[in-house]
Amino acid sequence: MNYAENILETIGNTPLVKLNTLTKELPCLVLSKYETFNPGNSVKDRMALQMIEDAEADGRLQPGGTIIEGTSGNTGMGLALAGIVKGYKCIFVMADKQSKEKIDILRAVGAEVVVCPTNVEPNDPRSYYSVSKRLGEETPNSWYVNQYDNPSNCKAHFLSTGPEIWEQTEGKVTHFVVGVGTGGTISGVGSYLKMRAKQEGKTVKVWGIDTYGSVFKKYHETGIFDENEIYPYITEGIGEDILPKNVNFSVIDGFTKVTDKDAAIYTQRLAKEEGMFLGNSAGAAVKGLLQLKEHFSKDDVVVVLFHDHGSRYVGKMFNNDWMRDRGFLDEEITIASDLIKNHDNKHLVTAQTEELVAHAIERMKTHKISQMPIKDANGIVGSLDESDLLYHFMSDKNIANKTIKEIMGKPYPIVKKQTKLEEVSKLISKANTAVLVDLENGNHHIITKYDIISAI
Template sequence: MAVYESVTDAIGGTPLFRLSRLSGLGDGGGAPVYAKAEFLSIGGSVKDRAALSMVQAAERAGLLRPGGTIIEATSGNTGIGLAIIGRQRGYRVLVGVSDRSAREKSDILRAYGAEVLLAPTSLPKEHPDHLFQVVRRLAEEIPGAWLANQYDNPANPDAHVRTTGPEIWEQTGGRITHFVAGVGTGGTISGTGAYLKQVSAGRVSVIGADPESSVYSGGDGSPYFVESIGHFVHPGTVEDLWPESFHPGVVDRFERIPDRESLLTARQLAREEGLLAGPSSGTALAAALRTARGLGPEDLVVVLLPDSGRSYLSKALSDDWLRQWGFLEEPRDADDKEPTVRSVLDPAPLTTVSSRATLGEALAALRPVPGGVAPVALERQERRHPVSASEVTGSIDGSAVEAALAEGRARPDDPLTALLGPVLPTVGVGQPLSDALAALGAAHSAAVVLVDGRAVSLVHRSRLTG
């Protein structure tokens, strides 16, 4: 058993596990799949490596001095690594966390002694309230502050050139043929992939696992529900800048994974292999399993599982959360015979109204809609998927518009924001009808039905009560 002088000495050195049940080798086909369990690092994620590398580089360069403050914007994991390392070294650690991150991550950060500031990321990056802008201002205002900036810090990918890549090469005895990882900041796949390509003389293929709508792999940039991975672009963003930590030339190809496949694969990993990993691990594993099916037993696939599922017990690994957002449709238990929202789902596509529409345009769109009510959503230049629930900004009622126009309180060319109603309640397609009725309460006549976190239909009270 290893004995360490410091917790930082326990960063990295994570084991490989052969996924004997999920890799499907029992049917005589495919390549073996091994999982690099980064959640067994001291801080619970692969980001411990980058955090240590960035702090050490900043200290060497004189950017971080005794009594200084470490500042970073994060979905959680990098901040946790920085908190562990920074607090042990006596630094103040101030972490800006996305307001969409799982609650557990903020709780963990505070437990390690970090100060946590929640800020939105569902805004254009140029917006002063965006998380990245908030932490940049703090770094400028606080004396002795150092902004880690994992997205553009070369010490991020360098950590994986020096540690993750060599570990995998040694653990597989040089037999690895395919490396699969998600792309968030890009540091992990860029550094690890570069090392494996170099040491194997180009024999190792590097596969990026990416949410289906992420722009890294050619998606439309709309929101997705897997944290710490991919690249979302708000429709109001002026310039879409990719992280400098991501070196696209290292990636040979991408596997684009829908959210449902990512989330249910993570759930399956825990139930069948005993590895409780986060949702981005589900994305990476789904991509690895796809890759392995097209290979033979002489190949060897290594997939990197970046973090622990313990940080997502209230969200992605909660069956109730999965049902609420339309990712899970199986009954709660074997005795649950109540019909679900799927049984009353309207097959007609949902009508949504652009947030940039005028009242006249909204009314024209609403006239053929049963009930005359529709969600209002952000306008996106290119949209290949149904509107994400997180892009719904309100609702519009045709009868209210008609009354306002008839009474002269509004004009057809007025923006619909003048009569914007509240966001309608949502219900997952796999939830029981009683849950949908409860979501309506007394104030609403219809709810938005979600499939895989995206708005696909409205269900009206009359359909729920029969």
């Protein structure tokens, strides 16, 4: 009989799969190292197991101990699987920008998950780096994994992923392209491939995929850690606002940055055009590969590594409402009805002339809106927006207790569903912050400055 003793024995030996459609414009053979075949559906199973086994070997992890880690999900899954088989408890700390699916999946495999805010400095006590470190110090018999600086991360790829790629390509690989987060994958695979190629008098170029909002590319090119480059981004799994010890910049030949929009679009395209239902960093990797086109020639064998599975992104990159909200769908916006497409199923928030201003303020806060049409028994007769409120508040601090009709402005202009985008934009000005669309069923919807800006 041929079977594995436990799920951990099925980690590794993933297939190499040719890309056929998306990379047609490239002159070379492009092969993907398809890591979703690992039991936790990502490449991270490899390094999770290696980190645990190395910690067991030198006593950092003791029997019955608790594994603590800051993880965006995939490392957590690998650690959780190993924890189950080997008898450890897991506590994971995640940033709140991560998909809900990722959090739910970790809870499904028995881990405790602590969620932290994304938009704080790494050394802020609320950041996920700081919280994981603190939990590591406070929890008895615990081991803080620290995948960013833990050398077993890179070692796992040097010992398994790198040799597999070398064997599967029969030593013909000429380029390795991969998204960079902790740096474990690129550094481990990159150094193994470069070492083997050198032994045989060949070369392998190693390219990292970075994202806008991350420090890697500039640091690699200039040696400058530029804090101005750090800002929140949407792409998941790659890019950092720190320099993890696992990024070995000396084995990386160059980085290319991929936008959030391109990464999301190519994540969808991989599924629809190659039948490869993969995570967001795979989309970024393919787009990055296309950006590097001029570096490849006919006889090259380019290996791109795909980290994780699409199921973790069904509420995001595979959800067209989510994509539309971020302007990631290349839909034509030419007429008024296009501008309200992503909110036309929502109820139009209004207030009545006789209501108190306090009610309108409450409603604006609840619905997170800056303006609204005002109605009386005959229909829409006025408008109220933030600047009206502020203006009246300056001269009358008791404004909240007045009726809306005392301070409301003129009603917003009404356009037809077919009115051209240019005409709608012309109607919006400092004095007039919105336009209403006649839905031809007795109802109206609102187009705000924000909708026009989103269309841009």
